[in-house]
Amino acid sequence: MTARGAIAYAPRPDVEPVNGCLTPNGHRGNDDGTATRAHSVLSERTLVLNVTCQPLSITTVRRALLLVLAGKADVVHTRLGAIRSSRMSMSAPSVVRLTYHARAPYRRRAPLHRRAVFVRDAHRCQYCGNQAECIDHVHPRSRGGEHTWENVVACCQTCNVGKGDSLLSEGRYRLRRTPYAPEPLAIVAAMRPDSPMEWTDYLPRLRPQLV
Numbered sequence: 001m002t003a004r005g006a007i008a009y010a011p012r013p014d015v016e017p018v019n020g021c022l023t024p025n026g027h028r029g030n031d032d033g034t035a036t037r038a039h040s041v042l043s044e045r046t047l048v049l050n051v052t053c054q055p056l057s058i059t060t061v062r063r064a065l066l067l068v069l070a071g072k073a074d075v076v077h078t079r080l081g082a083i084r085s086s087r088m089s090m091s092a093p094s095v096v097r098l099t100y101h102a103r104a105p106y107r108r109r110a111p112l113h114r115r116a117v118f119v120r121d122a123h124r125c126q127y128c129g130n131q132a133e134c135i136d137h138v139h140p141r142s143r144g145g146e147h148t149w150e151n152v153v154a155c156c157q158t159c160n161v162g163k164g165d166s167l168l169s170e171g172r173y174r175l176r177r178t179p180y181a182p183e184p185l186a187i188v189a190a191m192r193p194d195s196p197m198e199w200t201d202y203l204p205r206l207r208p209q210l211v
Contacts, residue, residue, distance in 0.1 A: 041081035041092045045192065047199050049076065049097040055185055055202050056104060064096045073098050077198045094196045110184040112149055119190045120182050120206060121154035127163070127173050130156045138179065140165040149181035182206055 046064035048057045065083060067073035068090075078091035110116060117135050125132050132154035139145030142165050153175065155163075163173045183204040189195045190206055 041083060044079065044081070044092065045195075046093050047095045047189075047196075047202060048073070049095065049202060050104065051098050051101050053097060053202060054104065055204075056098070056102060058185060058188060061092050064093045065090065067098070068093065068096060071099065077196070079196055095198055095202065108184070109149065109181050110187045112147065112152065115191065116182075116187050117149075117152055118154050119187060120149075120180075124154060124176075125156035125159055126153035126176050126179070127159040128156060129176060130158075133157045134160050136160050136163065138168065138175065140167070143167070150179050153179050177207070180207065 042060065042062040042065075044061045045058050046061050047055060048059055048064065048067070050056050061079075061081075061083070064073065068075055073096040075091070075093045075095075076097050077093070077095040079094040081092040083090050083092055114135055118132055121132060123132050124130070126136075133156050134154075135152055136155035136159070137145045137147070138151050138153060141147065145151050159173065163171060166173075168174065186204045186206055189199050189203050
């Protein structure tokens, strides 16, 4: 996944890890606080909510824990894995909520690329409903169409070749639903196979795929 532009990271609070070291599952950490394991619980993702429970960002477990230790956030949901230091042990947070009201960051539109379009369209061709294999510009670019969320759909090879550079009004192809620009956090979460189920209670939902 390369949708980094869609992720707004929570600010780092003025607090350091306990004893300079937060280490997952009891594994010894290095002097700079990083874990010796290649895949650390600290690098997993945590959903950050405003005090009103509005989703603000997706950040790392490490940054979420620093917010909690600084008294700037409370843990709402935890995930598998524990973070231990010489003085304390904490469950890894899956969702945290700020203890104060933060101004919601300005969010640009979700980055448009092939994989994100497939996720939005549930990997189904938006003309026939079969498995999608490519993307198609509804209004062909050769005829002035733009490369935007509202003009790009997942498509199977057969429909892509059959439609060619024709307009919808000129042939037999019809859209199963109108393409749209999804919420950045929703598309980022949907593209992560390990996104916790509890995130769906707070994130905007992708529109259901029509059958």
